[in-house]
Amino acid sequence: MGSKRKVLVVEDDPTIAESIAVRLRAEGFEVDLAHDGPAGVAAAESGRPDLLVLDVMLPGFDGLEVCRRVQAARPVPVLMLTARDDETDLLVGLAVGADDYLTKPFSPRELTARVHALLRRVERRASTDGVLTVGDLEVDPVQRRVRRGGDEAHLTPIEFELLAYLAARPRAVQPRERLLAEIWGWGEAAGTRTVDSHIKALRRKLGADLIRTVHGVGYALEVPA
Structure with a gap:
């Protein structure tokens, strides 16, 4: 039980x-x-x-x-x-x-x-053993904590998964459909506004410059060094 x-x-x-x-x-x-x-x-x-x-x-x-x-x-x-x-x-x-x-x-x-x-x-835990660091962004997959410039951000579970996925692949453009499949487990592309809303929330919590929009394709994490 x-x-x-x-x-x-x-x-x-x-x-x-x-x-x-x-x-x-x-x-x-x-x-x-x-x-x-x-x-x-x-x-x-x-x-x-x-x-x-x-x-x-x-x-x-x-x-x-x-x-x-x-x-x-x-x-x-x-x-x-x-x-x-x-x-x-x-x-x-x-x-x-x-x-x-x-x-x-x-x-x-x-x-x-x-x-x-x-x-x-x-x-699911990220496969990395240590903290993911991209510029001034730190993502700790074990403690499930996120900091930018030393300031901690409070993320929902799915926001964390989305950020960790992007942070593990910095500067690589991730299509919305792939993010839907990997993070939400959806096999179809009907929920792209779900992805967009969560990206918006991450920008609001961590800075507007955190994630680059690639129009018609998807998103890439590009934190300034």
Whole structure:
């Protein structure tokens, strides 16, 4: 029992919440449920889940506020669910610390694939033995800490994975599709705005000059020496 990964599902529709829980339990996860914003934050604090499946629209306060509060206390991967294919919602969700999103309706198979992929990416450690240093940027894959110019930055789990991947290949242009496949485990290119949003967050936290955009292709890490 102790080896089971724990997922907290915060969803106010009991039918959807239960169907997600049934599917994840069948996949071997331990699942807790909460049905509104305050209960979601409380359950995340007490249960210390390995991952959150979090609906955007919730009673009490919304999923964006839940995500903000949970991430402030402890970095944890978050998969957001939204009923609307609204780019603003999705980008705001990613900005407050969500790692991935699904638009309803979605298949249970797609949900579990995303959950497994997120956990795999978070658990994976960079193959390097030491700290990655590019210019004044330091990425420590063992302690999962990032500093630029000596100042520490607080990154979400997926932001860290993305930065570590780019830092291990400095100045090499990485296509969005490759980043999606390597970091998120996606086999198709439908989520390029997910990559763009996380790059934006890294620039905001670590400096606008950190990552170069190669238009029509992808991104490269180019920290001045």
